[in-house]
Structures are given as C-alpha cells and as structure tokens.
Amino acid sequence: MYRYDEFDHNFVQARVAEFSDQVARRLAGEITEDQFRPLRLMNGVYLQLHAYMLRIAVPYGTLNSKQLRMLGHIARKYDKGYGHFTTRQNIQFNWPALSDIPAILADLASVEMHAIQTSGNCIRNVTADHFAGAAADEVADPRPYAEILRQWSSVHPEFSFLPRKFKIAVTGAERDRAAIQTHDIGLHLKKNAAGELGFAVYVGGGQGRTPMIAKKIRDFLPEADLLSYCTAILRVYNLYGRRDNKYKARIKILVHETGVEEITRQIEAEWQELKDADLKLPEADIRAIDAYFAPPALADRPEGDEAVKLARLDSKSFSEWLDQNVVTHRHPDYAAVTISLKGIGEAPGDASDSQMEAVADLAEKYAFDELRVSHEQNLILPHVARADLKAVYDALVDIGLATANSNLISDIISCPGLDYCALATARSIPVAQEISLRFASLERQREIGELKLKISGCINACGHHHVGHIGILGVEKKGAELYQVTLGGSADENTSVGEIIGRGFSSAEITDAIEQIVETYLGLRLDRNEKFIDAYRRVGPAPFKEALYAGEAKTA
Amino acid sequence: MKVLTANRLADGEAVWYANGGWAETVDNADVAYDKAAEDRLEAIGATASANNEVVDVNLIDVTVANGVVEPVRLRERIRAAGPTNRNGLGKQARPVAARAA
Numbered sequence: 001m002y003r004y005d006e007f008d009h010n011f012v013q014a015r016v017a018e019f020s021d022q023v024a025r026r027l028a029g030e031i032t033e034d035q036f037r038p039l040r041l042m043n044g045v046y047l048q049l050h051a052y053m054l055r056i057a058v059p060y061g062t063l064n065s066k067q068l069r070m071l072g073h074i075a076r077k078y079d080k081g082y083g084h085f086t087t088r089q090n091i092q093f094n095w096p097a098l099s100d101i102p103a104i105l106a107d108l109a110s111v112e113m114h115a116i117q118t119s120g121n122c123i124r125n126v127t128a129d130h131f132a133g134a135a136a137d138e139v140a141d142p143r144p145y146a147e148i149l150r151q152w153s154s155v156h157p158e159f160s161f162l163p164r165k166f167k168i169a170v171t172g173a174e175r176d177r178a179a180i181q182t183h184d185i186g187l188h189l190k191k192n193a194a195g196e197l198g199f200a201v202y203v204g205g206g207q208g209r210t211p212m213i214a215k216k217i218r219d220f221l222p223e224a225d226l227l228s229y230c231t232a233i234l235r236v237y238n239l240y241g242r243r244d245n246k247y248k249a250r251i252k253i254l255v256h257e258t259g260v261e262e263i264t265r266q267i268e269a270e271w272q273e274l275k276d277a278d279l280k281l282p283e284a285d286i287r288a289i290d291a292y293f294a295p296p297a298l299a300d301r302p303e304g305d306e307a308v309k310l311a312r313l314d315s316k317s318f319s320e321w322l323d324q325n326v327v328t329h330r331h332p333d334y335a336a337v338t339i340s341l342k343g344i345g346e347a348p349g350d351a352s353d354s355q356m357e358a359v360a361d362l363a364e365k366y367a368f369d370e371l372r373v374s375h376e377q378n379l380i381l382p383h384v385a386r387a388d389l390k391a392v393y394d395a396l397v398d399i400g401l402a403t404a405n406s407n408l409i410s411d412i413i414s415c416p417g418l419d420y421c422a423l424a425t426a427r428s429i430p431v432a433q434e435i436s437l438r439f440a441s442l443e444r445q446r447e448i449g450e451l452k453l454k455i456s457g458c459i460n461a462c463g464h465h466h467v468g469h470i471g472i473l474g475v476e477k478k479g480a481e482l483y484q485v486t487l488g489g490s491a492d493e494n495t496s497v498g499e500i501i502g503r504g505f506s507s508a509e510i511t512d513a514i515e516q517i518v519e520t521y522l523g524l525r526l527d528r529n530e531k532f533i534d535a536y537r538r539v540g541p542a543p544f545k546e547a548l549y550a551g552e553a554k555t556a
Numbered sequence: 557m558k559v560l561t562a563n564r565l566a567d568g569e570a571v572w573y574a575n576g577g578w579a580e581t582v583d584n585a586d587v588a589y590d591k592a593a594e595d596r597l598e599a600i601g602a603t604a605s606a607n608n609e610v611v612d613v614n615l616i617d618v619t620v621a622n623g624v625v626e627p628v629r630l631r632e633r634i635r636a637a638g639p640t641n642r643n644g645l646g647k648q649a650r651p652v653a654a655r656a657a
Contacts, residue, residue: 029608049635051568097567347641419639429641
C-alpha cells in the first residue's frame with residue numbers, strides 16, 4: 001500500500017500543528033465559532049447532537065494493521081469504545097472532545113492518517129472497489145489511480161472552494177462494486193483493443209434529494225490523461241456549477257440542466273487546453289505509484305482445498321460463512337474475506353475498540369497486513385490463504401464478527417440517523433436493528449437470497465436508500481418518524497434509482513412492511529435463482545403495492 | 557414553553573441553561589413560560605455564545621408535567637437522553653438522568 005514520503009509526513013505534520021493552534025485559539029476565545037467552523041470542517045470535525053464528531057479519511061478504504069490498531073486505541077482513549085465505518089470507506093468517532101482532537105490527529109499522523117477533506121466543498125475521499133488488488137475479475141488495481149487523484153486533490157488551491165462537495169470513485173472490474181454511477185465522477189478502469197489501460201468516464205451521478213445516475217461522457221480515456229481530464233471536468237463545474245442554491249449546487253444538477261452533449265463539449269474543449277501540458281502523467285510516475293500497490297508475494301498454498309473441505313464437513317456454520325462471506329481471489333489458493341459489521345441486531349458499521357484490535361491482529365497474522373473498509377460498511381481481509389480460512393473464522397467467532405450475512409437482507413447500509421446526526425429527521429439504526437432481528441434466521445436470509453437494503457435518516461441519503469433494492473427514507477411528519485419505502489434501486493453496473501412505492505410507514509409499521517415486501521417477492525419469483533432486484537425489474541411495483549396497500553383501498 | 561440549550565464549546569456536551577449556569581441534563585432547566593422569559597433566555601444564550609462558553613444555542617419547545625421538563629421534538633429528546641440504540645451512552649447512562657427518566 002501507499003507509504004508517506006517525506007513530503008507527505010511534513011504536510012500532515014504541518015496541518016496537525018496548524019489545526020492544533022486553531023483549536024487552542026478557539027478554546028481561548030480568540031476566534032469566534034463563525035470563524036472556526038470552516039476551519040474545523042476542513043479537518044473533519046463536525047458538531048452533532050451529543051458531541052463533536054471526527055471523520056477520519058481511509059484513502060480508498062485501504063488500511064494496514066497498525067492503522068486499524070490506532071483507530072482502536074483512539075476509540076478507547078478518546079471516544080466511547082467504538083467507531084462507525086462509513087459509506088465513503090472512512091471511520092467516524094461520535095464523542096471526541098474538541099480539546100482532545102489535536103492529540104487524536106497527532107496519533108493519526110504517527111500512522112500516516114489524517115482527517116483532511118473529509119468534509120467541506122472540496123474533493124472528498126476517493127473510493128474504490130474494496131476487493132481491489134484481490135478480485136479475480138479486475139483488469140488492474142484501481143487504487144494507484146485513486147492515490148494519484150488523492151495527491152492531486154489534496155488542498156488543491158483551485159478546487160478547495162467548489163460550489164459543493166465532490167466525490168470520485170474508481171473500479172477496476174466490469175462488475176461495479178464501487179457504485180461509480182452514483183458519484184460526481186465515476187471511473188471504470190479498463191483496457192482498450194490495444195491492451196492499454198484507461199477509463200470510461202462517468203459524470204453527474206449522485207444521491208441526496210435529487211438522485212441522478214451518472215452519464216458516460218467518454219468511453220476510453222488513456223491513463224496518462226487522468227488528471228488533465230478530471231481538471232477539465234472540475235473547471236467546468238467550478239465555473240458553471242450553481243452557488244446560489246445549495247440544493248442545486250452538485251455537478252449532477254449542472255449536467256442535468258446543461259445536457260450531456262453540451263457539458264461533454266465544454267469539458268472536451270477545456271481538456272484540449274490542458275491535455276498536452278504539465279498534467280499529463282508520465283509513464284514512470286504512474287508505475288512508481290503502481291509499485292506501492294504491488295500485491296503481496298502469495299506463495300502457493302495448495303493444501304487449502306483439502307483443509308477447506310475437511311473444515312466444511314466439521315462445521316456447518318463455517319461452511320455457511322464460507323459460502324456467504326468469502327469470495328474468489330485471483331490466486332486460486334487464496335480468498336477475500338468479508339468481515340461483517342452487521343451482527344444480528346447490531347448497529348451497521350460499528351466496531352468496538354477490541355474488535356478493531358483483534359481484526360488488526362488477524363490481518364497481520366493471516367492477510368499480509370492488509371485491510372479494507374467497504375462502502376457497504378464492512379471490513380475486508382483481501383488476501384487470505386484458503387488453508388487459513390478456518391483459523392480466521394474461529395478467531396472472528398471469538399470476537400462476534402463471524403455473521404455469515406454478506407449481501408443478505410441484514411447486511412444493511414445505514415446512516416447514523418437521528419440517534420447522532422444533527423441533520424437527520426428520523427432514526428435509521430433502530431430500524432436497521434429491528435429488521436435485522438426480524439430476519440435473524442440466516443437460513444431464512446439465504447432462502448431470500450441477495451437483497452440490498454439501505455436506510456437513510458434524511459433526504460441527504462447518506463444511507464444510499466435511493467440505490468437499495470429496498471430503500472428506506474426516514475422523514476419527520478407531524479412530529480413523528482415516517483418511513484418511505486423505495487423499491488428497485490441498485491448501485492452496481494446496472495445502476496437504477498428506486499421508485500417510491502406508496503405512503504410511508506410509522507416506526508411501528510416499517511418492519512412489517514419490509515417483511516410483506518419480502519414475502520411478496522418470495523411468492524412471485526420464478527425460482528430461487530431470480531434475485532429480488534431481477535424479480536422487481538420483471539414485475540414492477542404493482543404486486544408490491546397490492547400487497548402493501550390493497551386492504552386500505554378497500555376499507556377506504 | 558421553552559428552554560435554552562446548546563453544546564459546550566470544549567467538549568461538545570449537550571447542555572441546558574439552569575439556575576444561572578449550564579447543566580448537563582434537561583431536568584432542571586429554566587423554563588420560559590412567556591415571551592419576556594424567552595427573550596431573557598435568548599439574551600443569556602447570545603452572551604454565553606459570545607463568551608465562547610457554548611455553541612449552537614437554541615430555544616426549544618418543552619412540556620412540563622409534574623415538574624418534569626421534557627423536550628417536545630424527538631430530536632431534542634434524543635439529545636437529552638443519548639442514542640436510543642445504545643442505552644449505555646449519553647445522559648441516560650448517568651444515575652441522575654436515569655432516575656428522571
């Protein structure tokens with residue numbers, strides 16, 4: 001993975017010193033809250049309902065053991081013993097004192113981490129496929145390009161005060177696990193007919209109150225042109241993006257209002273001015289960054305097949321976990337493991353200090369010191385020898401992180417919601433917990449099959465509800481929580497925005513409604529192989545509306 | 557009926573104005589029953605904000621039943637108690653608040 005050079009170390013240290021001074025001046029009353037707010041946001045510090053919140057960047061979701069151990073240490077020493085992994089592959093701490101934040105940032109800097117650009121109207125943490133470097137189906141590892149984008153976008157003077165925040169995602173496989181079409185810029189790393197690397201470029205996706213699917217504006221951009229082309233996009237956005245209305249300020253609105261053809265013309269025209277200048281990436285520079293992401297030396301471990309076969313016979317629960325949470329690796333003797341942070345009835349994405357430390361130990365012992373955070377709020381061990389899977393599983397059982405529910409209905413994305421967030425209008429986590437408990441039986445969940453359920457506690461859609469196969473949006477109506485249900489959303493290579501199914505449900509009704517939707521699906525699917533999303537696309541909303549609301553129409 | 561609430565600058569703790577100072581629970585908050593009392597609380601909030609004691613100062617609606625102050629909006633009830641999914645955290649985990657609840 002990427003290692004800081006001297007420049008990076010000095011840059012982060014200088015920022016820690018600068019922000020520490022700003023915090024000290026704020027606490028001494030030398031600067032006002034209005035002066036301080038933009039400074040704290042630039043450093044990932046929010047004020048929420050109960051306390052400050054610190055959002056720490058995990059670049060493209062990649063961590064090493066030392067870093068995860070440090071996050072566990074911060075959770076214990078400065079917070080309340082846990083952290084919350086987010087859909088930008090970052091982590092949030094919900095209870096830090098402002099006066100402790102300089103010390104936390106110093107601790108983070110000691111392991112090459114920071115909280116810069118985790119908030120504000122700038123380019124946020126670039127996300128990537130959480131199986132990058134391990135996936136059997138990828139053309140190349142997308143993370144070197146995410147790192148190049150990170151270096152380019154960090155305190156970029158021209159792009160630090162954009163009309164609104166800006167999010168970029170990169171995938172290196174046809175199967176999109178990074179939700180690139182829901183991003184301001186989505187990059188699909190691919191090879192052209194000549195075998196050269198480049199990107200399909202998508203622009204103008206996003207969720208929030210106006211969900212939009214990104215439009216492909218270029219089928220193949222040579223890798224050397226990555227920064228010049230992104231600069232052209234950002235320049236057009238910076239110039240024409242609306243600053244008069246916060247709700248219309250994202251690039252998705254500009255793309256929509258300008259039209260794809262015209263905005264593509266503007267971007268291409270801007271790019272013509274830039275493409276042969278100093279932003280062109282020298283081959284040697286790309287390969288130098290590539291080298292940081294060289295895969296670990298994976299020795300052949302052919303004994304894995306026999307070991308897995310025997311362990312399966314020995315343990316049904318291991319076998320189920322293997323089927324659900326373990327995916328194929330490009331090396332046949334290895335696998336990528338999803339560590340579910342969605343224990344039945346638990347808050348999605350939360351991990352305790354001791355769990356973080358134990359997972360760090362596992363990564364060190366069995367996974368070449370590498371970890372990932374997925375945008376679906378789980379942790380990943382990307383390279384585990386199949387021969388070691390049983391040992392990893394047993395260790396996960398010991399720390400309560402062996403729930404075999406990856407991609408099942410209880411593998412829920414949920415924002416923090418009204419239990420923490422100052423913007424939320426309804427709670428998300430308790431709804432996720434109740435649904436998880438209702439479908440507690442993993443046997444039942446497997447019978448239902450792949451089902452992505454996503455919950456947001458307000459229209460800002462941090463819980464990605466628009467692209468959930470089942471999406472839930474919590475709003476406040478007449479002083480009470482009300483949950484709107486959308487169906488048919490998806491965040492993969494066939495991205496779609498879910499449709500609102502009908503009137504919302506109270507917090508007492510919502511779990512029953514979800515169960516009704518699931519039962520309806522089970523009743524109409526062609527066979528076990530027809531996933532929820534495929535069945536919905538085949539039959540549309542009518543049978544679900546009928547199941548949810550027909551009784552009402554009759555009584556009314 | 558309204559009470560004055562904010563977050564303490566140094567640690568972000570949710571606080572309510574009570575008996576001439578900022579209390580960590582809503583239980584004994586000074587209740588404004590009329591416009592004049594609201595104005596008085598608002599002025600206190602503005603001063604505390606200007607003195608960098610607290611941030612995000614707001615007057616919020618409450619009810620008072622049998623001497624117990626309770627915020628009207630769910631958002632404010634959660635601020636006063638703690639996250640509903642983790643009863644061991646926030647004010648609700650503290651002995652005094654637990655008794656009041």
